[in-house]
Amino acid sequence: DIQxxxxxxxxxxxxxxxxxxxxxxxxxxxxxxxxxxQKPGKAxxxxxxxxxxxxxxxxxxxRGGGSGTDFTLTISGxxxxxxxxxxxxxxxxxxxxxxxxTKVEIK
Amino acid sequence: EVQLLESGGGLVxxxxxxxxxxxxxxxxxxxxxxxxxxxxxxxxxxWVSAISGSAISTYYADSVKxxxxxxxxxxxxxxxxxxxxxxxxxxxxxxxxxxPSSSWPHFDIWGQGTMVTVSS
Numbered sequence: 001d002i003q004x005x006x007x008x009x010x011x012x013x014x015x016x017x018x019x020x021x022x023x024x025x026x027x028x029x030x031x032x033x034x035x036x037x038q039k040p041g042k043a044x045x046x047x048x049x050x051x052x053x054x055x056x057x058x059x060x061x062x063r064g065g066g067s068g069t070d071f072t073l074t075i076s077g078x079x080x081x082x083x084x085x086x087x088x089x090x091x092x093x094x095x096x097x098x099x100x101x102t103k104v105e106i107k
Numbered sequence: 108e109v110q111l112l113e114s115g116g117g118l119v120x121x122x123x124x125x126x127x128x129x130x131x132x133x134x135x136x137x138x139x140x141x142x143x144x145x146x147x148x149x150x151x152x153x154w155v156s157a158i159s160g161s162a163i164s165t166y167y168a169d170s171v172k173x174x175x176x177x178x179x180x181x182x183x184x185x186x187x188x189x190x191x192x193x194x195x196x197x198x199x200x201x202x203x204x205x206x207p208s209s210s211w212p213h214f215d216i217w218g219q220g221t222m223v224t225v226s227s
Contacts (some may be wrong), residue, residue: 034213036214038152043218044152044202045217046214048213049208049215055215087151087152089152091208091212091213092211095154095166095168095169096142096154096195096212098152099151100154101152
């Protein structure tokens with residue numbers, strides 16, 4: 001199985017800050033990675049697929065990058081609605097696996 | 108409007124069974140693979156199972172293989188998860204989700220989730 005490791009597990013940031021979250025796969029997954037945002041009590045929301053493709057309706061301040069084993073999600077200019085938990089997910093092979101999550105908190 | 112609506116969750120004793128349903132609307136259900144993802148209280152997301160649009164292919168996490176069965180009825184636009192031999196560690200919110208891709212699964216539409224509690 002492919003293990004997905006996210007870092008950091010939590011980050012404190014202020015409005016307007018730029019935040020970068022990292023996701024590392026235990027083996028190469030090409031560009032088959034997605035990013036989701038989840039707010040408390042809500043279902044996850046797809047942000048990025050194929051490592052860097054922005055899902056329709058998602059603000060352009062969200063940017064995904066990377067390939068192979070190392071990936072990033074960057075949020076530029078944090079907005080109040082961006083404080084949430086973010087998960088990566090590999091879609092290279094079954095069983096599909098998620099990272100452990102990164103909670104973005106208000107400083 | 109594209110929508111997924113789960114039902115069937117509840118409280119069940121260890122060793123018991125439960126069947127979850129996910130009613131889809133607003134898209135051609137049979138054209139898309141579907142998946143179940145769960146989230147234990149206070150924990151992260153865990154992929155559970157997936158099924159192709161035609162139901163020919165199914166996939167399972169090792170943690171549920173042999174106990175859970177995914178299926179779908181394309182005539183009813185409904186996805187199912189039959190859960191048998193339930194354990195305390197199966198306690199979670201279960202989400203169904205739609206996979207827009209034909210080759211690299213990711214999930215663009217999610218239901219609101221249904222809670223399953225396994226406890227005596």
